[in-house]
Amino acid sequence: MSFFGAIGRWARGFTQELRDFTDYTESPRRYRRLRRNMILMGIIGTTIPLVLLAAMNYHQFQRAMKGELMQPLRILVNRTKHSFELFLTERLSALSFIASAYSWEELADERGLHRVFQVMKRELGGFVDLGLIDRRGIQVGYVGPYELKGRDYSDQGWFQEVTVRGRYVSDVFMGYRKFPHFVIAVERQADRGEWWVLRATVDTEKFNHLIASIGLTETTDAFVVNRVGVLQTPSKYYGKVLEQCPFSLPPPSQVPMVMETEDPYGREVLLGYTYSEFPSFILMVVQPRAELLRSWITLRSELFLLFAASLLVIYMVLYKVTGLLVKRIQESDMRREASHREMQYTNKLASIGRLAAGVAHEINNPMAIINEKAGLMKDLIETSDYCPNREKFLSLTGSILQSVERVRNVTHRLLGFARRMDVQYEMLCLNEVLQEVMGFLEKDAFHRSIELQVELAEDLPRIYSDRGQLQQVFLNILNNAFEAVEDGGRVAVQTRREGPEWVAAAIQDNGKGMSEETMKHIFDPFFTTKKGYGTGLGLSITYGIVSRLGGKIQVHSREGMGTTFTVLLPLRAPQIEGSRDGTM
Amino acid sequence: MEPCRVLLVDDEEEFVTTLAERLRLRGMEAKVATSGEEAMRILESVPAHVVVLDVLLPGMGGLEVLRRIRAKHPQIQVILLTGRGSDQEAREGLSLGAMDYLIKPIQLEELIRKIREVAPCAARERL
Numbered sequence: 001m002s003f004f005g006a007i008g009r010w011a012r013g014f015t016q017e018l019r020d021f022t023d024y025t026e027s028p029r030r031y032r033r034l035r036r037n038m039i040l041m042g043i044i045g046t047t048i049p050l051v052l053l054a055a056m057n058y059h060q061f062q063r064a065m066k067g068e069l070m071q072p073l074r075i076l077v078n079r080t081k082h083s084f085e086l087f088l089t090e091r092l093s094a095l096s097f098i099a100s101a102y103s104w105e106e107l108a109d110e111r112g113l114h115r116v117f118q119v120m121k122r123e124l125g126g127f128v129d130l131g132l133i134d135r136r137g138i139q140v141g142y143v144g145p146y147e148l149k150g151r152d153y154s155d156q157g158w159f160q161e162v163t164v165r166g167r168y169v170s171d172v173f174m175g176y177r178k179f180p181h182f183v184i185a186v187e188r189q190a191d192r193g194e195w196w197v198l199r200a201t202v203d204t205e206k207f208n209h210l211i212a213s214i215g216l217t218e219t220t221d222a223f224v225v226n227r228v229g230v231l232q233t234p235s236k237y238y239g240k241v242l243e244q245c246p247f248s249l250p251p252p253s254q255v256p257m258v259m260e261t262e263d264p265y266g267r268e269v270l271l272g273y274t275y276s277e278f279p280s281f282i283l284m285v286v287q288p289r290a291e292l293l294r295s296w297i298t299l300r301s302e303l304f305l306l307f308a309a310s311l312l313v314i315y316m317v318l319y320k321v322t323g324l325l326v327k328r329i330q331e332s333d334m335r336r337e338a339s340h341r342e343m344q345y346t347n348k349l350a351s352i353g354r355l356a357a358g359v360a361h362e363i364n365n366p367m368a369i370i371n372e373k374a375g376l377m378k379d380l381i382e383t384s385d386y387c388p389n390r391e392k393f394l395s396l397t398g399s400i401l402q403s404v405e406r407v408r409n410v411t412h413r414l415l416g417f418a419r420r421m422d423v424q425y426e427m428l429c430l431n432e433v434l435q436e437v438m439g440f441l442e443k444d445a446f447h448r449s450i451e452l453q454v455e456l457a458e459d460l461p462r463i464y465s466d467r468g469q470l471q472q473v474f475l476n477i478l479n480n481a482f483e484a485v486e487d488g489g490r491v492a493v494q495t496r497r498e499g500p501e502w503v504a505a506a507i508q509d510n511g512k513g514m515s516e517e518t519m520k521h522i523f524d525p526f527f528t529t530k531k532g533y534g535t536g537l538g539l540s541i542t543y544g545i546v547s548r549l550g551g552k553i554q555v556h557s558r559e560g561m562g563t564t565f566t567v568l569l570p571l572r573a574p575q576i577e578g579s580r581d582g583t584m
Numbered sequence: 585m586e587p588c589r590v591l592l593v594d595d596e597e598e599f600v601t602t603l604a605e606r607l608r609l610r611g612m613e614a615k616v617a618t619s620g621e622e623a624m625r626i627l628e629s630v631p632a633h634v635v636v637l638d639v640l641l642p643g644m645g646g647l648e649v650l651r652r653i654r655a656k657h658p659q660i661q662v663i664l665l666t667g668r669g670s671d672q673e674a675r676e677g678l679s680l681g682a683m684d685y686l687i688k689p690i691q692l693e694e695l696i697r698k699i700r701e702v703a704p705c706a707a708r709e710r711l
């Protein structure tokens with residue numbers, strides 16, 4: 001109960017975990033755990049029914065097979081019993097026939113009895129002697145190897161039994177000749193009130209023939225025991241005639257039965273047996289279980305192999321499928337995270353854009369007044385003939401106008417950031433754009449001994465894009481790269497084709513690189529690592545432009561190892577909305 | 585060539601009067617209106633080469649004034665000058681017939697250059 005309770009608790013925890021599986025930023029350990037749990041769940045879900053099925057099949061097969069395999073043993077036992085019964089009945093009948101067919105006088109005559117005995121021996125076989133006993137129990141006639149004529153049987157049990165039941169079959173005993181015999185006797189009542197008993201001794205040689213004729217296998221044993229468990233025929237493994245049978249007597253049954261037991265040697269055997277009422281004996285056939293059930297054992301091994309193979313296949317499939325599934329989940333989580341970030345970023349841009357536009361407007365109007373007032377002051381100083389401190393005033397107004405110009409630059413950039421700039425599409429060569437931009441930076445590279453490695457793909461297809469905006473993009477990225485490297489550092493620019501739809505430009509530096517935390521924010525507006533002099537708009541604007549041009553921008557960076565920006569641009573322009581005739 | 589006649593329309597009086605004075609110093613005839621209605625009134629009586637028009641005006645908006653000027657006085661050129669840079673506004677203004685869309689604060693020399701670009705009239709860029 002507690003095992004199933006624990007399984008239940010675990011399964012509930014697992015489903016809860018699946019439901020709450022939204023924290024995709026966590027380490028890959030989480031996915032490994034998910035996969036492990038999925039595999040465990042799968043194993044439990046498939047193994048339990050499979051085990052139950054296999055167990056049920058096993059038992060059903062076992063029952064059916066055993067029934068099937070034990071049936072031949074039952075038939076064998078039955079047939080053998082009949083043979084024994086027939087053998088004994090045949091001899092009793094013969095004796096009975098002789099007792100009826102011949103008169104007392106004929107049998108009491110020594111020669112007559114001798115002749116009858118010879119015929120019996122010849123026709124039926126197995127008879128050792130034949131005796132005629134009168135009503136007083138005295139053997140009046142005898143043919144056989146012993147001197148038994150005149151012997152008195154009146155006080156013997158068998159004589160009493162034959163007087164009561166009319167016939168008698170004894171247990172096997174060792175005769176004077178030291179081989180097993182048994183006695184059969186019948187009584188006869190003639191019409192004239194005469195009464196006698198005919199008694200014959202039979203050796204058990206024939207029994208052995210009978211057992212030999214039932215066609216037992218090498219390891220199978222068959223024998224007869226009496227009601228007290230004494231062997232009446234020799235056994236291959238369990239003793240000689242008249243020894244005690246090592247098997248305890250099975251429960252009485254007239255129909256053949258099969259039971260599983262152990263023999264004295266500890267072998268598992270199947271014991272087939274049946275009781276015979278008259279003559280009274282128990283026939284036993286012993287067969288090693290392993291031999292009889294060989295086909296069942298083979299089938300069992302095959303079942304087990306099938307079970308193991310099924311489990312293996314299930315586990316392999318589970319392993320593969322969960323791997324695939326978890327990978328898909330991970331990918332979809334990553335995509336979701338990316339789109340979530342992009343959405344957040346777009347929203348942020350939009351609200352910052354609105355804010356920037358409002359602020360710029362509020363600032364631009366007073367700045368315009370300051371600009372005009374200072375301008376007018378400057379105009380007046382310049383046009384007036386007399387003005388003390390003229391140079392000083394001109395310098396002051398010049399300063400004011402310069403400051404206004406600085407503010408103007410900032411507000412115009414803010415507005416540029418906020419507005420949706422129109423894109424002027426044309427067919428252009430990305431290599432050319434990069435070369436133009438690198439032209440601006442050559443002087444800087446020379447002064448700072450920065451190695452500018454250029455590797456432009458010669459067969460790069462022309463793309464449909466905006467030259468000015470692309471210049472802005474690459475200028476921003478290259479400026480950042482130049483700022484990231486020390487003097488004497490290296491900046492590599494490479495272009496290549498990326499699949500059938502894209503071209504890529506990669507700008508790689510061996511500068512200080514970025515931490516993961518910085519990487520998360522580099523495209524955020526106003527995020528800057530250049531303390532004091534950056535606006536934090538450069539990469540944000542870059543990102544906006546690349547998105548507008550239908551491209552993608554990827555960043556790979558490791559702290560201390562440098563950074564690579566890859567700009568992917570489509571060969572064809574994205575869907576363009578609105579007109580393009582505005583200028584600003 | 586006759587001197588440039590310019591009408592400056594802006595509700596920021598401090599800005600517009602100063603700008604007018606500076607233009608006059610450079611040989612232009614500059615008039616000032618602080619609303620769209622006033623601008624239309626002035627144009628009825630005094631012809632102008634160029635109207636420098638703010639977009640955000642109280643009452644009749646700048647774009648409406650632009651529309652009326654284009655309708656009534658098609659020979660007069662209009663330059664939009666605004667503190668708010670909006671793509672959509674610029675596009676609308678230009679499609680209504682404005683010759684340019686400039687953002688405050690602007691350098692005077694640039695404004696004069698734009699005025700002379702759109703109208704055949706005389707003005708000095710420098711004092």
